[in-house]
Amino acid sequence: MLNLPNVITLLRLALVGVFTIAICFTPESQVAYIIALASFVIAACTDWLDGYLARKLNQVTTFGKLIDPLADKITVSAAFIYLCAVGFFPIWICIVIIVREFLVTGIRQIAQDHGVIIAAGTSGKWKTAFQLAFCIGGLLSLTVQSFGSQAPYWLSTLSNWCGHNTPNNFCYIITLWAATILTIWSGLEYVYGARKFFK
8 A cells, every 4th residue: 555655756756757758858948958957856855755754654664665766766867867968977977877776776676585675775875865966966057058148147157066067066076976986885885785695
C-alpha cells in the first residue's frame, strides 16, 4: 500500500518525464528551459520532502527504501546526461556517475536477495546533495543564457557563478568536483560494505 512519502517519490519520477520532454525543445524555446529547470528543482525538493515525511510520520517502508534511491539516480542521471550532451562538463565524469549508480543499484539488488535492505548512507546523501546543486546551477545558467541581454543583472551574475567557462564560476567548480569525489567515495563504500555478498 502506498503512503504519502512513497507517492511523493513516484511524483519525482513523473517530474523526470516532464524534464526529459522539456529538454528536447530547449535549443529553440526559452519556455522549455524554464520548464526543465522548474521540474528539476521541484523534483530535487521532493527528494528531501519524502524522506522527511517518512521519518516524521513513521512511514518508512521497504518499498520506500528501495524506490527513493532509485528515483534519485534516475533524476540525477537525466540531468547529468543532458548537461554532458551540451558540453557542460567532461564526458568521463558522466560515465563515472552513471556507472556508480548502476553499480550501487546492483549491489542493493544482491543484498535484497539475501534479505538485507541497504539504505542510503551519509556519504551517499551528501553525494546526492552536491549532484542536485550542480545540476540546478547548470540548468539555471543555461536558462539565463537563453534570455541573453534580457536577463536581469543579478540573475546573470548568479548564472556566472554556476556556469562553465564563465567568470567567477566557483559554484560550478565546487559542486562538480565535490559531487564527483563523493560519487566515487560513496560507491567504494557500498562495494566494501557489501563485500560479503560477493563471496
